[in-house]
Amino acid sequence: MARILDDIVLDDIIIRTCSRIMVPFIQLYSLYVLVHGHSSPGGGFQGGCIMAASFILLAVAFSIKMVKRRFTEAYHLAFCSLGVFIYAGTGMAALFFSGNFLDYSKFAHIVPVDPVMARYYGMALIELGVQISVMAAMVSIFFDLVTRGDHGEAPDWEDD
Amino acid sequence: MKKLPALLITIIAGALLLYSAGEFPPWGDLQQPASLHVSPRYIEKTLVETGVPNAVTSVLADYRGYDTMFETSVIFSAGVAVMMLLRGMRHGKNSR
Numbered sequence: 001m002a003r004i005l006d007d008i009v010l011d012d013i014i015i016r017t018c019s020r021i022m023v024p025f026i027q028l029y030s031l032y033v034l035v036h037g038h039s040s041p042g043g044g045f046q047g048g049c050i051m052a053a054s055f056i057l058l059a060v061a062f063s064i065k066m067v068k069r070r071f072t073e074a075y076h077l078a079f080c081s082l083g084v085f086i087y088a089g090t091g092m093a094a095l096f097f098s099g100n101f102l103d104y105s106k107f108a109h110i111v112p113v114d115p116v117m118a119r120y121y122g123m124a125l126i127e128l129g130v131q132i133s134v135m136a137a138m139v140s141i142f143f144d145l146v147t148r149g150d151h152g153e154a155p156d157w158e159d160d
Numbered sequence: 161m162k163k164l165p166a167l168l169i170t171i172i173a174g175a176l177l178l179y180s181a182g183e184f185p186p187w188g189d190l191q192q193p194a195s196l197h198v199s200p201r202y203i204e205k206t207l208v209e210t211g212v213p214n215a216v217t218s219v220l221a222d223y224r225g226y227d228t229m230f231e232t233s234v235i236f237s238a239g240v241a242v243m244m245l246l247r248g249m250r251h252g253k254n255s256r
Contacts (some may be wrong), residue, residue, distance in 0.1 A: 038212045043220065045231075077243070084236045087229050102225035120211040123221040130232050137239030149246030 012061075019061035034131050038120065044130025051131065062151050064143055073151075076140040083133025084097040094122075102126075116143030138153045198223075 029049035037043030059067045091102040099106030104122025105115035115119065144153055187191035202219055212218040220228050 037214070037217050039214055041214075041216070043217055073247075077240070080239050081235050084229075084232050087232050091225065091229065102222075102229070106221065116209065116211045119209070119222055123210070123212060123217060126221055126225070126228070127217075130228070133232050134235055137235045140239045141242045144242045144246040149248075151247075 006016070015061050019057050023054045023058055026057070027051055030054070030135075031129075033065050034127060035124070037127055038123065044127040045134055047127075048134025049130040049138060051135040055135075055139045059143070059146075064147060067139075068143075068151065071139065073140075073143075076136050076143075079132050079136035080140065081133075083129045083131070083136065086129030086132065090122060090125050090129070 030047045030053075032047075033042035033050055034044060034047035037047070055067055055071060088106070094103045095101060096104045097106035097109045104119040104125075106118070107122055108115040108118040111118060111121065189195070202215055202223060204213045206218045207213055210218045210222050212222075
């Protein structure tokens with residue numbers, strides 16, 4: 001599929017220009033969905049998928065190589081782990097303030113807010129972790145599945 | 161002929177499911193067991209206890225935090241598993 005994309009779509013200046021214009025707005029919208037998950041439908045999973053969609057749009061419109069130059073494979077794995085680490089680390093941090101695991105209200109000891117708002121901000125923090133993890137996992141899975149694992153670098157694809 | 165037992169099992173299981181569906185409480189029944197246990201507290205105390213107006217977010221990220229943490233771990237595992245299966249194959253003999 002990547003070969004098809006490279007041959008046909010790579011030359012289309014309309015698609016490339018439109019994607020280039022749209023990608024920042026898609027990413028901004030994914031952050032909007034993330035931070036407004038507290039008061040409207042949305043959150044980490046949805047925002048992460050929208051953010052991943054922006055990278056997938058770039059990969060479809062340009063090429064997988066172009067996206068991998070900006071968002072390399074090591075970062076896929078690093079961000080994927082970082083998201084889970086932020087989530088679990090937020091839960092573990094509550095243990096140090098004599099709270100239960102994932103008891104965000106204990107963060108009121110270190111930030112100048114009352115325990116209710118500490119839970120509010122704790123939720124925002126773990127939603128951020130979910131967003132990072134989902135975004136990296138979706139981009140990584142898309143790249144691996146769509147090119148059967150070689151990211152368009154196999155020798156038999158470079159012959160033609 | 162091998163498909164006959166499968167057909168029988170499907171029909172029996174479907175009949176049992178349809179039969180048990182008749183015992184469900186009606187839609188929106190406030191007295192059904194699912195609405196009596198913790199739902200009222202989540203609906204009434206979400207804004208007071210967490211400051212989040214969206215009860216879905218507070219249940220997902222606070223009251224059911226363990227659940228969401230391991231959901232995130234599942235996403236992480238899926239990404240790593242796909243990477244190991246497909247990217248790892250590049251160095252083996254199935255390098256296509």
